Amino acid sequence: MVEAFAVASGKGGTGKTTGTLALGMALAERYDVTVIDADTGMANLLFHTGLTDAETTLHDLLLREADVPVEDAVYERYGMSVVPCGTDLADFEAADPERLRDVVAELAADTDILLLDSPATLNSKAAVLPVALADRAILVLQPTVPALSDGLKVQEYARSYSTALAGVVFNRVHDDEGVERVAEQAERYFEGPILGSVPDDDAARRARRAGEPLLAHAPDAPAAQAFRAAAAELDVRAKDPDEVAERFRSAVVPERP
Amino acid sequence: MAPELPDSALVRSRVVTDPSTTLESALEREHTGYVVVEPGDAVLLDDAGRVVLTFDAGVPTHAEHTGTGLVGPAALGELGAGPYEASWYDCPPDPRGAPVEPDRPATELAGDAALAERTRRAAPERTPAEDPDAVAAFLDDTEAIEEIQERAREEATRRAEEWDLDSL
Numbered sequence: 001m002v003e004a005f006a007v008a009s010g011k012g013g014t015g016k017t018t019g020t021l022a023l024g025m026a027l028a029e030r031y032d033v034t035v036i037d038a039d040t041g042m043a044n045l046l047f048h049t050g051l052t053d054a055e056t057t058l059h060d061l062l063l064r065e066a067d068v069p070v071e072d073a074v075y076e077r078y079g080m081s082v083v084p085c086g087t088d089l090a091d092f093e094a095a096d097p098e099r100l101r102d103v104v105a106e107l108a109a110d111t112d113i114l115l116l117d118s119p120a121t122l123n124s125k126a127a128v129l130p131v132a133l134a135d136r137a138i139l140v141l142q143p144t145v146p147a148l149s150d151g152l153k154v155q156e157y158a159r160s161y162s163t164a165l166a167g168v169v170f171n172r173v174h175d176d177e178g179v180e181r182v183a184e185q186a187e188r189y190f191e192g193p194i195l196g197s198v199p200d201d202d203a204a205r206r207a208r209r210a211g212e213p214l215l216a217h218a219p220d221a222p223a224a225q226a227f228r229a230a231a232a233e234l235d236v237r238a239k240d241p242d243e244v245a246e247r248f249r250s251a252v253v254p255e256r257p
Numbered sequence: 258m259a260p261e262l263p264d265s266a267l268v269r270s271r272v273v274t275d276p277s278t279t280l281e282s283a284l285e286r287e288h289t290g291y292v293v294v295e296p297g298d299a300v301l302l303d304d305a306g307r308v309v310l311t312f313d314a315g316v317p318t319h320a321e322h323t324g325t326g327l328v329g330p331a332a333l334g335e336l337g338a339g340p341y342e343a344s345w346y347d348c349p350p351d352p353r354g355a356p357v358e359p360d361r362p363a364t365e366l367a368g369d370a371a372l373a374e375r376t377r378r379a380a381p382e383r384t385p386a387e388d389p390d391a392v393a394a395f396l397d398d399t400e401a402i403e404e405i406q407e408r409a410r411e412e413a414t415r416r417a418e419e420w421d422l423d424s425l
Contacts, residue, residue, distance in 0.1 A: 013375050044287070089271065129422075143392060145391060146374075160417055181389065208287050209313070209314065
């Protein structure tokens with residue numbers, strides 16, 4: 001049983017990686033969760049999970065000449081399987097994107113939920129691919145005009161690849177932003193529910209500084225509790241792992257951005 | 258002169274033509290640590306100095322210019338012409354120089370107003386708050402939203418064909 005979610009935002013600075021790991025940790029209380037840094041051009045997950053020294057990363061699995069087993073890049077951290085990506089530009093250049101499909105397909109065979117931390121842009125084929133491949137997308141947005149515009153745009157991209165929207169999480173919300181009213185209005189335009197509203201919280205910054213996921217660093221912080229509540233709202237729809245694996249395997253090869 | 262930055266924390270170096278690339282990456286990565294920006298001509302001109310930016314969760318907090326010893330906003334004005342080498346240090350930072358407004362580097366180094374606004378919003382003490390009425394007005398304008406959706410749909414369809422993603 002598996003469902004692949006792309007966690008996307010459209011633009012950076014929304015706390016997408018913080019959100020991916022927070023949702024992942026919350027879901028890991030009920031499911032086997034695998035989190036993959038699908039932003040191969042601008043890896044970030046390793047800085048949030050204390051994996052900056054990880055010897056093997058997704059990049060190594062994507063190298064043309066590499067004969068590295070997938071499990072070598074899987075790290076059991078915080079109750080999840082974490083697949084970080086490296087930050088070396090030369091490795092990125094040398095990577096064969098075709099291998100990504102197989103890597104993800106292999107990981108899909110052995111987990112309940114795949115979370116793909118997706119690039120914060122739609123400007124290249126490789127950046128759009130995680131959204132195109134996933135079963136559904138989760139949007140992490142701030143309740144602002146530019147962020148909502150981006151979110152609507154990502155939703156249209158997702159739709160055009162038959163990727164449904166699982167829901168929206170408002171993040172880094174400030175008290176004075178009237179988020180309830182925004183959520184009520186926004187719900188008309190987004191195909192999935194508003195899963196939750198996460199307050200702007202210094203605990204998230206402290207967690208990032210410590211190289212730990214928010215739910216591990218400050219499990220009782222208001223933002224951590226709000227992410228947990230959002231995860232509880234997500235209706236996970238189990239799929240046949242072979243079907244998901246096939247979807248990844250049959251995907252076309254992304255060009256380098 | 259401040260002590261050397263920790264070599265062990267140097268995670269990568271990049272050559273960029275525009276500092277906005279670096280500032281945008283830092284914001285997207287929620288970078289915490291330092292980025293040292295050195296103009297390409299510094300190598301030729303006998304180390305004209307580099308700007309050391311301290312970041313907290315993607316937001317620049319402090320700046321220092323090593324050549325002149327200027328700190329804070331004044332340090333930003335000292336960066337020479339590009340291309341630049343940006344060296345990234347990932348570690349809990351001990352801020353270098355003096356504080357800068359979160360949006361100041363985006364404005365001064367990159368002249369990028371949109372990036373400045375996004376950085377301001379990501380900062381813990383951002384001002385001013387987004388006017389909730391503006392967001393409400395935006396979401397009330399069904400026609401404008403339909404137009405955004407329509408345009409995105411067309412763009413996505415066109416690119417799906419270009420990128421051969423329409424078979425997914």
